[in-house]
Amino acid sequence: MPKSLDVTPNVDGLIRTARKQRVILDSDLAALYGVPTFRFNEAVKRNRSRFPEDFMFQLSKEEAEVLTSQSAMSKTGRGGRRSLPWAFTEHGALQAANILNSPRAVAMSVYVIRAFVRLREELAANTTLEKRLAVIEKTLVSHDSALRDVIQKIRPLLLPPPDPPRKRIGFHSGD
Numbered sequence: 001m002p003k004s005l006d007v008t009p010n011v012d013g014l015i016r017t018a019r020k021q022r023v024i025l026d027s028d029l030a031a032l033y034g035v036p037t038f039r040f041n042e043a044v045k046r047n048r049s050r051f052p053e054d055f056m057f058q059l060s061k062e063e064a065e066v067l068t069s070q071s072a073m074s075k076t077g078r079g080g081r082r083s084l085p086w087a088f089t090e091h092g093a094l095q096a097a098n099i100l101n102s103p104r105a106v107a108m109s110v111y112v113i114r115a116f117v118r119l120r121e122e123l124a125a126n127t128t129l130e131k132r133l134a135v136i137e138k139t140l141v142s143h144d145s146a147l148r149d150v151i152q153k154i155r156p157l158l159l160p161p162p163d164p165p166r167k168r169i170g171f172h173s174g175d
Helices: 026-033 037-046 061-070 090-099 103-139 145-158
Strands: 016-018 021-025 056-058 086-088
Touching (some): 021 026, 026 037, 026 086, 086 090
Antiparallel strands (some): 016 021, 056 086
16 A cells, blocks of 8 residues: 555544535545545536535535634635635535545545445434433433432533634734
8 A cells, every 4th residue: 555545534524514414525535535626526527417406515605704714725816716616515526536546535535435424423322312312301300410410410511512722823912
């Protein structure tokens, strides 16, 4: 196996939520598959029939702006992208690997799919735990307030973590 494929990428951080779906952006997929974004998008356009709407969709200007402020995507007019990004669902990411004919694309597709599956399993586990807590809470007698307090303290742990604080760039006074 070539040395460049030995490193396991952290795909989990690239998967975002857009339109209530777990997606990965075209630029992130292109980087994982080792091709420039514009070449990746060209390959997708040539094979557009392989990507129905539930596999991929183009982000709106507002959605792109939200993602621009949350990640390291460059702003328009500053040498970055000039078109709205495409978002690929789990099936779209796998299909994208099929249209690229490189060993890296094949190897990385496995990591991308595993990341989507892992996120789905975590979500299912949280949903199951949430249902169990609801059943326990309903069956409690009013004098078991201590157990009720424990359940109320566990519930926030089931929520997704907040977005990390943005790293401040540049020099700062000792504030």
